[in-house]
Amino acid sequence: MTDPMTTDAPIPLLATAPECVHCGFCLPACPTYDVLGTEMDSPRGRLALMSALESGDLAPTRAAVGHLDACLGCRACETACPSGVPYGERLEATRATLHDSPLRDRRAAQASRWIRAAVTAPAWMQRLGAGGQRVLRAVGVDRLAERWAARHPDTHLGAALSLWSAGSHWAAQRPSPAPGTTFAPSGPRRMRVALHLGCMQRWMFGGVHRDTIDVLTALGCEVVVPVGQGCCGALAAHEGAADEARGWMRHNLDAYERAGPFDALVVNAAGCGSSLADAARLFDDDATRERAVALGSRVRDVLDLVAELGPLPHARWTHRTQRVAYHDACHLAHAQGVRAAPRRVLEGLPGLELVALAEADRCCGSAGIYNVTQPATALAVLEGKLERLAALDIDVVAAGNPGCLLQLEAGARRAGHTWRLAHPIELVAGRLR
Amino acid sequence: MESMSTTHDRSAVLAALTARLGAERVTSDVADLLVYASDGSTLHDATPAGVVFPESTAEVVDIVTTCAAHGVPFVARGSGTGLSGGAMALDGGIVVALNRLRRILDVDVPNRCARVQPGVANLAISRAVEHHGLHYAPDPSSQAVCSIGGNVAHNSGGPHTLKNGVTVNHVLGLQIVLSDGTLVDVGGPERPGYDLAALITGSEGTFGIVTEVTVKLSPLPEGVRTAIAAFATIDDASHAVTSVIAGGLMPAALEMLDRVVVAALEAAFGLTFPPGAAALLLLECDGPEDGLDDEISRAVDICREHGALEVRLARDDNERAALWTARKKAFGALGRIARNYCTQDGVIPRTKLPEMLRRVGEIADRHRLRVANVFHAGDGNLHPCILFDDRDADERARVVSAGREILDVCLELGGSLSGEHGIGIEKREAMARMFAEDDLAVMRALREALDPLGLCNPHKVLPGGSRCVELGPGGKQVHA
Ligand SMILES: Cc1cc2nc3c(=O)[nH]c(=O)nc-3n(C[C@H](O)[C@H](O)[C@H](O)COP(=O)(O)OP(=O)(O)OC[C@H]3O[C@@H](n4cnc5c(N)ncnc54)[C@H](O)[C@@H]3O)c2cc1C
Ligand code: SF4
Ligand code: SF4
Numbered sequence: 001m002t003d004p005m006t007t008d009a010p011i012p013l014l015a016t017a018p019e020c021v022h023c024g025f026c027l028p029a030c031p032t033y034d035v036l037g038t039e040m041d042s043p044r045g046r047l048a049l050m051s052a053l054e055s056g057d058l059a060p061t062r063a064a065v066g067h068l069d070a071c072l073g074c075r076a077c078e079t080a081c082p083s084g085v086p087y088g089e090r091l092e093a094t095r096a097t098l099h100d101s102p103l104r105d106r107r108a109a110q111a112s113r114w115i116r117a118a119v120t121a122p123a124w125m126q127r128l129g130a131g132g133q134r135v136l137r138a139v140g141v142d143r144l145a146e147r148w149a150a151r152h153p154d155t156h157l158g159a160a161l162s163l164w165s166a167g168s169h170w171a172a173q174r175p176s177p178a179p180g181t182t183f184a185p186s187g188p189r190r191m192r193v194a195l196h197l198g199c200m201q202r203w204m205f206g207g208v209h210r211d212t213i214d215v216l217t218a219l220g221c222e223v224v225v226p227v228g229q230g231c232c233g234a235l236a237a238h239e240g241a242a243d244e245a246r247g248w249m250r251h252n253l254d255a256y257e258r259a260g261p262f263d264a265l266v267v268n269a270a271g272c273g274s275s276l277a278d279a280a281r282l283f284d285d286d287a288t289r290e291r292a293v294a295l296g297s298r299v300r301d302v303l304d305l306v307a308e309l310g311p312l313p314h315a316r317w318t319h320r321t322q323r324v325a326y327h328d329a330c331h332l333a334h335a336q337g338v339r340a341a342p343r344r345v346l347e348g349l350p351g352l353e354l355v356a357l358a359e360a361d362r363c364c365g366s367a368g369i370y371n372v373t374q375p376a377t378a379l380a381v382l383e384g385k386l387e388r389l390a391a392l393d394i395d396v397v398a399a400g401n402p403g404c405l406l407q408l409e410a411g412a413r414r415a416g417h418t419w420r421l422a423h424p425i426e427l428v429a430g431r432l433r
Numbered sequence: 434m435e436s437m438s439t440t441h442d443r444s445a446v447l448a449a450l451t452a453r454l455g456a457e458r459v460t461s462d463v464a465d466l467l468v469y470a471s472d473g474s475t476l477h478d479a480t481p482a483g484v485v486f487p488e489s490t491a492e493v494v495d496i497v498t499t500c501a502a503h504g505v506p507f508v509a510r511g512s513g514t515g516l517s518g519g520a521m522a523l524d525g526g527i528v529v530a531l532n533r534l535r536r537i538l539d540v541d542v543p544n545r546c547a548r549v550q551p552g553v554a555n556l557a558i559s560r561a562v563e564h565h566g567l568h569y570a571p572d573p574s575s576q577a578v579c580s581i582g583g584n585v586a587h588n589s590g591g592p593h594t595l596k597n598g599v600t601v602n603h604v605l606g607l608q609i610v611l612s613d614g615t616l617v618d619v620g621g622p623e624r625p626g627y628d629l630a631a632l633i634t635g636s637e638g639t640f641g642i643v644t645e646v647t648v649k650l651s652p653l654p655e656g657v658r659t660a661i662a663a664f665a666t667i668d669d670a671s672h673a674v675t676s677v678i679a680g681g682l683m684p685a686a687l688e689m690l691d692r693v694v695v696a697a698l699e700a701a702f703g704l705t706f707p708p709g710a711a712a713l714l715l716l717e718c719d720g721p722e723d724g725l726d727d728e729i730s731r732a733v734d735i736c737r738e739h740g741a742l743e744v745r746l747a748r749d750d751n752e753r754a755a756l757w758t759a760r761k762k763a764f765g766a767l768g769r770i771a772r773n774y775c776t777q778d779g780v781i782p783r784t785k786l787p788e789m790l791r792r793v794g795e796i797a798d799r800h801r802l803r804v805a806n807v808f809h810a811g812d813g814n815l816h817p818c819i820l821f822d823d824r825d826a827d828e829r830a831r832v833v834s835a836g837r838e839i840l841d842v843c844l845e846l847g848g849s850l851s852g853e854h855g856i857g858i859e860k861r862e863a864m865a866r867m868f869a870e871d872d873l874a875v876m877r878a879l880r881e882a883l884d885p886l887g888l889c890n891p892h893k894v895l896p897g898g899s900r901c902v903e904l905g906p907g908g909k910q911v912h913a
Binding site: 010011012013014018019020021022023024025027028033037038039040044045048049052057058061063064067081082083084085 | 463465578579696
């Protein structure tokens with residue numbers, strides 16, 4: 001044994017992934033611990049449960065499974081954890097072992113399956129859905145649905161409906177570009193980037209994709225939309241449906257390799273970005289892992305890239321100053337460490353004043369489809385976020401993730417707030433027109 | 434005064450509480466119990482019979498009364514960051530989890546005090562009053578997490594204890610539910626008679642469950658200067674500490690970190706450490722702006738005189754905050770270099786620091802263990818953290834022996850068993866080595882007077898008793 005006080009020998013770090021040392025620093029960061037006040041619903045508690053399940057010291061109980069399912073997967077605990085416990089990875093792995101467990105809440109599991117099926121449905125069905133949404137909106141059915149949902153926000157259906165109607169304003173924008181399309185840069189080409197369309201944002205957030213393309217081409221990017229790409233698999237992996245997630249990711253690996261060389265895979269949804277960046281986690285075999293690492297290392301959040309590419313040529317002033325609060329999507333801040341870039345971009349826009357939001361990186365309760373599978377807790381988590389927003393004098397709340405946008409829009413409508421929700425890239429693109 | 438409750442009694446308590454509070458607020462599910470089996474330490478655990486989540490003082494009274502009626506022991510739990518096993522429920526007791534009692538009831542700015550519920554986090558109090566230019570001064574490194582109730586129970590300190598004092602100096606009054614369910618208010622401004630608030634502070638939850646705390650709020654210092662100095666040897670750093678204080682300076686904090694800790698902090702926070710350095714000293718001076726620069730530069734000079742390799746001043750609040758985050762999260766960062774750690778909490782006269790640290794190193798070597806040191810150097814409060822792997826039963830046993838020996842050295846050097854983490858279950862046997870039998874008898878008499886049935890956090894703090902707590906292999910309590 002060498003005495004660390006008298007030798008200069010380097011102190012070795014733990015060779016394996018760090019374990020939970022019970023320091024408790026994650027507790028105040030955890031939104032579910034905050035609203036439920038029970039340690040089983042805290043990161044430290046959940047890790048104790050996961051370790052005991054893994055070692056066999058604990059046979060799954062309905063309570064244990066319930067606490068694990070009540071986790072948002074927001075990974076705020078990872079940011080807080082000085083030990084470096086890879087919480088998100090542990091959660092996905094544990095959920096995979098419990099995926100078919102009869103102890104899981106059946107209705108929540110069913111809701112999750114339906115939503116995954118809906119958002120990953122073939123393009124023609126999604127076009128139909130989006131069209132349907134426009135028709136229903138035109139005849140006012142969405143108002144009825146919204147009213148019913150507003151009275152039952154803590155039910156699976158009520159939550160799903162209010163999110164669906166919250167999305168109507170985005171669904172009415174320009175449709176997503178068709179895969180296979182290439183957009184030329186205005187001016188000399190600085191880089192070639194691929195755009196990930198995703199599942200839900202492909203049919204609901206076409207306008208955000210268009211804005212992404214407009215901004216990137218204005219900044220000198222050639223933007224390709226590779227054929228054959230699909231869902232990133234995050235929703236499935238989050239839920240413990242590991243095979244389903246792996247299937248999607250293989251699909252993407254093939255598609256993006258076929259797309260030819262590109263400098264960055266641009267993603268404008270935090271959840272997808274984090275899932276793609278960390279694609280290697282899904283695979284055991286070295287060959288696939290290598291491919292996944294190669295893809296993952298090129299993943300860039302759109303705002304992160306825009307920040308790097310620098311100020312917009314010919315940005316235009318808006319009529320009056322927009323006061324904007326930026327909400328950090330968990331899978332940008334906690335999972336990808338993207339915090340400063342979006343703020344820098346927004347602050348640099350003419351006619352925009354960034355207003356500091358307290359606890360901006362605390363989850364809004366959206367968390368993939370958590371707001372549908374665990375509606376009551378999601379609402380409680382959202383409440384704090386809305387309170388902190390309501391304390392500000394703002395026109396717009398910006399968030400770089402479609403899930404957050406829907407959750408915050410639905411919450412704002414229910415509470416009668418007047419701010420508009422926008423993806424930051426929409427605000428950037430607004431200065432182009 | 435030992436309780437001998439049966440499974441039947443415990444079930445009766447849980448059933449009665451479930452009926453009144455609802456199933457959502459009482460649990461005895463094995464998974465839930467597992468989570469509440471341990472606190473901030475990973476060396477021991479004990480499975481409670483149930484966990485109850487009160488949402489009001491009246492409910493705490495109800496829970497305690499019900500336990501008393503059935504002779505079932507109970508233990509208050511705050512945030513479970515205690516490091517001496519204090520919140521472990523021995524004898525199949527009931528854990529009363531106070532995390533839902535976390536309202537700040539009243540802030541009295543003119544009189545500089547606040548009345549808060551026990552589950553409020555230490556830091557939450559300071560956050561709530563900072564816009565008045567005030568804060569709650571005691572700042573345990575766990576302050577973002579630990580509850581004020583836990584702070585009162587352990588009379589917690591922190592890096593700024595050096596200048597500001599510990600919890601007891603900042604508690605003005607308490608409301609406590611005694612073990613028979615009586616609700617009493619103690620302390621408060623200008624109340625003559627016995628200072629019961631001071632007595633309860635530091636009683637580690639053995640006198641009852643605190644349901645309200647009135648804390649003193651202090652003005653935020655006008656200015657703060659923070660420096661970090663690196664030394665080639667622990668001895669140099671220790672001598673610098675002694676000289677700073679002997680030189681008449683009154684630093685607000687004076688913290689030492691050895692290179693094992695710094696390696697962990699480097700991995701966790703990217704903190705850099707000059708090559709060849711064996712110890713870091715974190716120094717802070719605060720107070721009126723006038724003269725503050727002078728004070729810190731005198732401290733820096735002293736460090737240089739003692740051979741500091743490098744001294745850096747925090748340039749702004751961000752840099753200062755980064756240094757403190759690293760320091761305060763140091764225990765947690767040890768997870769980067771070991772699966773588990775066990776923190777010791779001895780106190781020694783400051784002048785004995787070099788000798789003490791050498792002997793800690795020898796003890797660790799003898800037991801084939803690694804130690805990381807991070808501590809409040811200014812007041813001689815050591816925290817040698819013994820690194821271990823909880824899957825290795827033999828190593829666990831060696832950790833326990835080494836911990837004992839370290840405490841013995843503290844006593845031998847004229848120090849104490851605990852600076853701030855309390856005695857809990859971990860150090861209770863050592864109490865007999867620190868105190869004479871007569872001293873312990875007074876403590877026992879006091880405890881029996883306040884908790885005649887022995888239901889309130891039994892087996893903690895005081896040694897012995899008619900029944901021995903048996904900690905089985907892996908530190909798990911074996912109970913019938
Ligand atoms: C990373 C880390 C750093 C730390 N740094 C410091 C430090 O710098 N200084 C320091 O002093 N300590 C420190 N500690 C120890 C610990 O945080 C303190 O002892 C703290 O006061 C415990 O508070 P808690 O709410 O977590 O209490 P718990 O662990 O839940 O309980 C501790 C004890 O208090 C009793 N208790 C809790 N609430 C009540 C109540 N309402 N009424 C009666 N009894 C009650 C419990 O029964 C138990 O005996 C640290 C711990 C960690 C993990
Ligand atoms: S912060 Fe990390 S090590 Fe500390 S209790 Fe939480 S998960 Fe465990
Ligand atoms: S992922 Fe989020 S909700 Fe889940 S334990 Fe961590 S902080 Fe809590």
